[in-house]
Amino acid sequence: MKLSVLVFINALAVAITLSIVNYYFKHSWYDMAVTFSISFITSFIVFYYLIEKYVYSKIKLIYKQIHSLKLGRDLRDALSESVSIDPIGDVEQEVKNWASEKKIEIEQLRSQEKFxxxxxxxxxxxxxxxxxxxxxxxxxxxxxxxxxxxxxxxxxxxxxxxxxxxxxxxxxxxxxxxxxxGEIPINYTKFRVNDLIKEVFETMEFKAKQHNIKLVFKQKYDEPYLVNADRQKITQVLVNLIDNSFKYGNQGGSTSVSFFDLHDQILVEVTDDGMGISEKNLPRLFERFYRTDSSRSREIGGSGLGLAIVKHIVEAHQQTINVRSTEGLGSTFGFTLEKVKQGPFPLPILNS
Missing domain, CATH: 1.10.287.130 (Signal transduction histidine kinase, dimerisation/phosphotransfer (DHp) domain)
Structure with a gap:
C-alpha cells in the first residue's frame, strides 16, 4: 500500500471520529464540518511526518539493504537510483524469499556437515x-x-x-x-566406443577368469559408434565399473556391456547378475567410501573410491551417470557420452 493512501485512511478515520464527537455535543453541522476539515488536514500532516520519518524510512532502509545484498555489484549500482513504489510490499516479499533461501542453505549446510x-x-x-x-x-x-x-x-x-x-x-x-x-583437464578426442570396450575386455579378461565371470558385449565390435570424450578417462570409468561388477557378482555369472544410440548421446551400460543393491542405498552409492556391505567390501579389497571417481569423471564431461538395481538379480550402471555426428566425409578416429 502506498504511503499517501495509508496516511489518508488514518487521517480520515481520525477526522470522522472527532467531527462526530463535536456534533454530539454541539449539534451544529457547521462546527462539525470545520472540525472535520481541521482535524483531517492536521492528522494527515502529522501522520505523514511520523510514518515517513519513523516507520516508512526505516522500512525502505531495510528493503534497500536486503535488496543490495541479493544483487551483484554492477546490477546494484545500476538500480541504486530507483525507488520502489511499494517498499512495504517489496520488503514483505523480500523477507519471505530471504527466509526461504536461508532455510535451504541451512539444510544444505547440515547435509554437508553430516557428509x-x-x-x-x-x-x-x-x-x-x-x-x-x-x-x-x-x-x-x-x-x-x-x-x-x-x-x-x-x-x-x-x-x-x-x-x-x-x-x-x-x-x-x-x-x-x-x-x-579442475586440475586434471579433459582431453577430448573422437574415437569408436566399440574399440574402447573391446580393449578394456582384453585388459580385464584374466581378472574375469579369476572371478569365474564371463564378459559379454551385446553389440558387434565392427559397428562404428563415434564419441567425443577423454579416451583415457573413459577407459578408467569402464575399468572401475567392470571391476566393481567382479567384486559383487556371482561366481559363474556374467558382466555385460551394451550401449544405445540416443539423439545427441551414446548411453553405455554395464550390467551384472550379482547380489544387487537395496533401493535405500542407491542415492548414496557414488559417495566416497560409502559401502553397501562393509564386511564384504573390506574383505574383497578396494579403496572404496572407485564409483566416486567414475561419477567425477563423467560429470567432468558434462554428462550423467545413473544406477538401477534389484536385490538378488543384479545391477546396471549407465553413463552417457557425447555422440559425434558424422557428415559426408569420415572423421579421423583415434584408436590408441
Whole structure:
C-alpha cells in the first residue's frame, strides 16, 4: 500500500471520529464540518511526518539493504537510483524469499556437515586398518628377532600389501581432489566406443577368469559408434565399473556391456547378475567410501573410491551417470557420452 493512501485512511478515520464527537455535543453541522476539515488536514500532516520519518524510512532502509545484498555489484549500482513504489510490499516479499533461501542453505549446510563427519570417520578407518596391520607385522618381526626367516618374509609381504592399499587410497583421493578442482583437464578426442570396450575386455579378461565371470558385449565390435570424450578417462570409468561388477557378482555369472544410440548421446551400460543393491542405498552409492556391505567390501579389497571417481569423471564431461538395481538379480550402471555426428566425409578416429 502506498504511503499517501495509508496516511489518508488514518487521517480520515481520525477526522470522522472527532467531527462526530463535536456534533454530539454541539449539534451544529457547521462546527462539525470545520472540525472535520481541521482535524483531517492536521492528522494527515502529522501522520505523514511520523510514518515517513519513523516507520516508512526505516522500512525502505531495510528493503534497500536486503535488496543490495541479493544483487551483484554492477546490477546494484545500476538500480541504486530507483525507488520502489511499494517498499512495504517489496520488503514483505523480500523477507519471505530471504527466509526461504536461508532455510535451504541451512539444510544444505547440515547435509554437508553430516557428509563431512562421515567422510572423516571413513577416511580415518580406511587408513587406520592397514596402518595397524603394518604396525602389528613389524612388531612381530622385531619380537622374533628375525629367527624365523620364513615367518618374517610372510609378515613383510603382508605389510607390503597393506602399504600398497594405503598408496591406492592416497592416489585415489588425490585424483578425486584434482577432478573436483579442475586440475586434471579433459582431453577430448573422437574415437569408436566399440574399440574402447573391446580393449578394456582384453585388459580385464584374466581378472574375469579369476572371478569365474564371463564378459559379454551385446553389440558387434565392427559397428562404428563415434564419441567425443577423454579416451583415457573413459577407459578408467569402464575399468572401475567392470571391476566393481567382479567384486559383487556371482561366481559363474556374467558382466555385460551394451550401449544405445540416443539423439545427441551414446548411453553405455554395464550390467551384472550379482547380489544387487537395496533401493535405500542407491542415492548414496557414488559417495566416497560409502559401502553397501562393509564386511564384504573390506574383505574383497578396494579403496572404496572407485564409483566416486567414475561419477567425477563423467560429470567432468558434462554428462550423467545413473544406477538401477534389484536385490538378488543384479545391477546396471549407465553413463552417457557425447555422440559425434558424422557428415559426408569420415572423421579421423583415434584408436590408441
Amino acid at each position: 563431512r563427519r562421515e567422510f572423516l570417520s571413513n577416511i580415518s578407518h580406511e587408513f587406520k586398518t592397514p596402518l595397524f596391520a603394518i604396525q602389528g607385522y613389524i612388531e612381530a618381526i622385531l619380537d622374533d628377532d628375525l629367527e624365523d626367516k620364513d615367518m618374517a618374509m610372510q609378515f613383510l609381504q603382508k605389510a607390503a600389501r597393506n602399504v600398497d592399499r594405503m598408496s591406492y587410497l592416497i592416489k585415489d583421493l588425490d585424483e578425486i581432489s584434482k577432478l573436483e578442482s
